[in-house]
Amino acid sequence: MNVKQAANVLELLEFFAAHQRPASLAEIAKHFDWPRSSTFNLLGTLAQRGYLYEPRPKAGYYPTPAWATLIGKVEQAQPLPKDMRALLEQLVADTGETAVLAAVSGSDALFVETVESPHSVRYAAPVGKRVPLHTTATGRTLLSQMRADERAGVLRKVTFEQYTPTTLMSADAVEAEIAQSMQRGWFQGNAEFTPELGGVSMALAFGERRFALLVAGPMYRVSHRLPELAVHIRQRIDAYLAEHAEESGS
Structure with missing residues (x-):
């Protein structure tokens, strides 16, 4: 539209x-x-x-x-979580890769705050960028925070387009990947939407608002570091929520 x-x-x-x-x-x-x-x-x-x-x-x-x-x-009516840019900057310093905060916008994940990697070759992630919920780690992180019926409603409307050889091509495949990711504790991006781009995403709940926190970069730099990236994100999220427990509703 x-x-x-x-x-x-x-x-x-x-x-x-x-x-x-x-x-x-x-x-x-x-x-x-x-x-x-x-x-x-x-x-x-x-x-x-x-x-x-x-x-x-x-x-x-x-x-x-x-x-x-x-x-x-x-x-002022619906502010981003306090000090969120500082959190993203910390993740970039920890990992050397681009850090993103995303939220649901229709059938897409919308980037609402970003800090890009200092590397000349990096994931370009401007605020306002949209990526499909079902084909990205960021999107599946957001889908995982929905009720099962809400998620099913989103996936029924999806057009499963083959963006790359690793794109998930059915609602069942997306559901299976979400289940596996939740068991693992983090969501993995495997060049499913953008060729040669990978990363790790985790959920960040702030009161009733639901976000995804992503660290991503070129596959040649991140593919062997995914568990390490997940550790950095988990540590930063835990520290952030402990510091902002009252605001986050924890």
Whole structure:
């Protein structure tokens, strides 16, 4: 599903985030290959609502602080777990690989906080990235925290596409992998969605909210280290929950 008007607003914000300067109607229309009339209507609507302004007359449009205020209020209502970025930074320091916090978004796992590895060759994991629940260690970690009927409902809607030779291709295979992973104590990524990418994921419950904590990198660096990565994640989660027992509801 892709609602064009909503997508245009998001693409416009991404444009300003990338360019970090005002832009004229003509420049924006040319950049996106949008009709001038619809570009004019979009910019005019956002300006009228207080979300765009002209820093100098005729210098072009730029987002106002209203965006930050709005997002700040949204975040205050459902904040990420406290000190979560620090936890991810610790895991990167421990392992040398990318660390990710993910949550469920429909049939996908959505990356809500990330810290990437310092290596030049690394798992690129920007905030907002989505990966399928059924084909990734991150996703199966999140599926494991659902009730059986909820998980079955998600898997009934899945299109089992062969992304790589190791992709799990049925709901039964996913269920078996979840059961094996829960018995082992951690979830393993084996290049099932992205070729040559592997890692370890574990569940992190914070009150009623459910997350997955992932450490991942190129298979040639992590395939022989999976139990070691699991130990690092377990130690950091246990220390984090002990420190934040009241907030996490433990």
